[in-house]
Amino acid sequence: MKIDEGNVFQMMRLVLPEHRSAMNRYENEQIRQQSKPPVLSQHEWEEMSYVISDAIDAQSTVCLTLFGPLENEIWHGVPVMYAGNLHLIVDGERRRVPVDRLVSAK
Numbered sequence: 001m002k003i004d005e006g007n008v009f010q011m012m013r014l015v016l017p018e019h020r021s022a023m024n025r026y027e028n029e030q031i032r033q034q035s036k037p038p039v040l041s042q043h044e045w046e047e048m049s050y051v052i053s054d055a056i057d058a059q060s061t062v063c064l065t066l067f068g069p070l071e072n073e074i075w076h077g078v079p080v081m082y083a084g085n086l087h088l089i090v091d092g093e094r095r096r097v098p099v100d101r102l103v104s105a106k
Contacts, residue, residue, distance in 0.1 A: 032069035037101060048105040052086065055079050064088065064097060065104040072103060 015023075040048075055062040056079050066073040075097070077090035086097040 028070060035069045037067040038103060040103070044104075048102065051105045052079050056081065062088075063106045064102060065106075066098065066101040067103050068101075 052062060054060075059078055061076060062079050064075045064077075064079075066075065075088055075090060075095070077088035077095070079097075080087050080089060080094070082094065086099060087094045088097050089095075
């Protein structure tokens, strides 16, 4: 809030570092509770499916963007199908891809 908005005393309060970190945690929790993943169209799902299936066939690296409440996560790796689920091999480690959080594939 700016001083010219009428609340001078609000701007003059001192905030301890412990309180500031608690306020930041509270705000992040509020953002996390209010954020929802974007709704993708059928065309976007088909395009991502095409990119992933081509990468599986060619054993090439793909870049997946996963929705996160505060910021999106980006995973780079080689996609494989394992036990009917999509996995990504990153640095020799196999990670299961949470398809419900998938936003884009390049």
